[in-house]
Amino acid sequence: MLKAAFKKYTLRFKQPAGTSRGVYTHKDSCFIRVFDDIDPDIFGIGECGLLKGLSNDDLPDYETKVGEVVENITNFNYYLDKGLVQYPSIRFGLEMALKDLKIQGESGLPGSRILFPSDFTQGKDFIEINGLVWMGDFYFMRKQVKEKIKSGFKCIKLKIGAIDFEKELELIRSIRKDFKPSDIEIRVDANGAFSPEEAMEKLKLLAELGLQSIEQPIRQGQWEIMASLCEKTPLPIALDEELIGIFNMDEKKKLLETVKPQYIILKPSLAGGFAASQEWIDLVKHYNIGWWVTSALESNIGLNAIAQWTYTQGNPLPQGLGTGQLYHNNFISPLSIERGKLKFDPIKEWILNGLYQ
Numbered sequence: 001m002l003k004a005a006f007k008k009y010t011l012r013f014k015q016p017a018g019t020s021r022g023v024y025t026h027k028d029s030c031f032i033r034v035f036d037d038i039d040p041d042i043f044g045i046g047e048c049g050l051l052k053g054l055s056n057d058d059l060p061d062y063e064t065k066v067g068e069v070v071e072n073i074t075n076f077n078y079y080l081d082k083g084l085v086q087y088p089s090i091r092f093g094l095e096m097a098l099k100d101l102k103i104q105g106e107s108g109l110p111g112s113r114i115l116f117p118s119d120f121t122q123g124k125d126f127i128e129i130n131g132l133v134w135m136g137d138f139y140f141m142r143k144q145v146k147e148k149i150k151s152g153f154k155c156i157k158l159k160i161g162a163i164d165f166e167k168e169l170e171l172i173r174s175i176r177k178d179f180k181p182s183d184i185e186i187r188v189d190a191n192g193a194f195s196p197e198e199a200m201e202k203l204k205l206l207a208e209l210g211l212q213s214i215e216q217p218i219r220q221g222q223w224e225i226m227a228s229l230c231e232k233t234p235l236p237i238a239l240d241e242e243l244i245g246i247f248n249m250d251e252k253k254k255l256l257e258t259v260k261p262q263y264i265i266l267k268p269s270l271a272g273g274f275a276a277s278q279e280w281i282d283l284v285k286h287y288n289i290g291w292w293v294t295s296a297l298e299s300n301i302g303l304n305a306i307a308q309w310t311y312t313q314g315n316p317l318p319q320g321l322g323t324g325q326l327y328h329n330n331f332i333s334p335l336s337i338e339r340g341k342l343k344f345d346p347i348k349e350w351i352l353n354g355l356y357q
Contacts, residue, residue: 004034004073004097006048006066009355011299011327017134027051027297030066030090031355034073034097042110045355046097047302048090049269055296056245056270057087066090080275085247088272089296095273096305113304113333113350120311126341127311128318130155130187135162141171149175152339155185155212155318161193165202172209181210185318192219192241199229207234213263216240227259236290238263243280244270252280256287264289265320267296274309281313294320300333307335307342329353 008030017024028050035043048066052058059065065087069079076098084091099115107114119125131148133141133156141158148156156175160168172186186209194202194217206214213236218226220241230237239261246252256264264284271277277293284291293310295303303324310319321342324335332351334344 001037002034002073002076003037003040004032004070006030006032006070007355008063009299011297012329013326014328015134017297017326024297029299029302030063030093031301032066032070032093032097034101036101042101042104044097044099044101044104045113045301045352046093046095046100047269047298047305048093049296049298049302050089051270051296054241054244054270055089057089059087062087062090066093069094080273085272088247088276089269091276092269092271092273093302095275096302099274100305111350112346113301114308114346115305116308116312118308118311121308121344121346123344123346125311126338126343127307127321128155128316129153129322129337129340129342130157130185130318130320131340132320132322133158135159137163138167138171142174145171145175149179149184152341154183154340155187157187157189157320159191160188161190169205169209172206172211176209181212185212186210187212187215189215189240190217192216194218196222196225200232203229203233203235203237211235213238215265216242220244223255223258226261230259230261233262236262238265238290240265240267240294247272247276249279249283252283256283256289260287261289264291266291266293268293268306268309269296269298269302277309290317291315292317292319295323297323297326299327300324300331300335304333304335304344307344331355 008028011027013025030048032046033043079094103115104110114121131153133144188211196218199217215238246255266277266280268277281291292315295306307321322337331353334348336343
C-alpha cells in the first residue's frame, strides 16, 4: 500500500543572496517521501520549494496542507488534478516524488533519483546554463562577473534594480569593453524594479549594450503597460513573476495574447510542476514566443528533477539551472557545473544528509 511522510529542511546560503525584493539568508523546503509499505527502503522524494514573499502558496497553512497530502497519499490523483491548484510547489513536490518512485520500480535502480532517463542522465550530454550574478554593491557584482567568465560561462545573468542604475550600466559597460555579444551573452533580471514611467528609457539604455533580454522590468499584474513595453521595446522582454498564480488554460492564453512577450521563463515550483509547465511550453510554441527554464532556489533534489525534465525539452538556449552551489548544507548529488555546463555523473551517489537515509 502506498504511504507517505514529509520532513522540513532549512537550506542555508553560503552568502546572502540579494534581489530587488530583499536578501535571502536561508530557505525552507518540505520534502515528501512516498513508498510502498512492503518495501519502505525504496522511496521517491519530492521537494516542495516555497519561496517566501513570492510563491502563490506562501500561506499560513502551507505545512498543514503538505501534511494533509501525505496523510491521504492514496488519493494522489485528486491532488495532482485539482486538490493543489493553489499550492503549486506542493503539487510539484508530489508529482516529483511519485515520478521518482515509479521510475525506480521500472528501472530497478533504487536511489538513483533518475526521473527522466536520457543522454543527460547517462553522462553523455550536458545542459548549457547561465552564470548567476547576485545583487550587491558595484565591486561585489563585478567580482562575481569576473569569476563567472573566468570559470567558463558564456551567458551571464545579472540581478539589477537594487543599486544605482548608472552603476549597473557601468558594470555592464565594463563587461562589453572586453567581451562582444558574440563572446558573452548578458541577461538582466529586474524582478519588477522599474516604475512604468521610467521603464522604456531604461530599456533603451540597456539595449545599447547588446543584451540578450531583460526579465520582468515592471511589477507583475500591469498587463496593459507590459503589453505596450513588449510592443515597443528595443530589448527582448521575458515574463517571469507575471506567470505566478496563473493556472487556468484560458488565463494563460489571455496573458500571452494580451502581453505578447518575447520570452517567458518557467519555474516548475511556481508553475505547478512538470505537467503545468508543459502546458506553458505548448502554448508559447503556438504563439511563437521563446522560453527557458530556471530553478527557484531548490536544493539539489529539486534542481535534479528540473534539470532532467528540461533536457528532454531540447531547448538550446542557456537555462537558469546554476543554483546548486548556493547552500552550505545542500545534498551531495551527481550534478556538477563545468565551464558553464550542468552535468550529471551516473556513477556518483546521492548523500542526503540524514534526510531520508
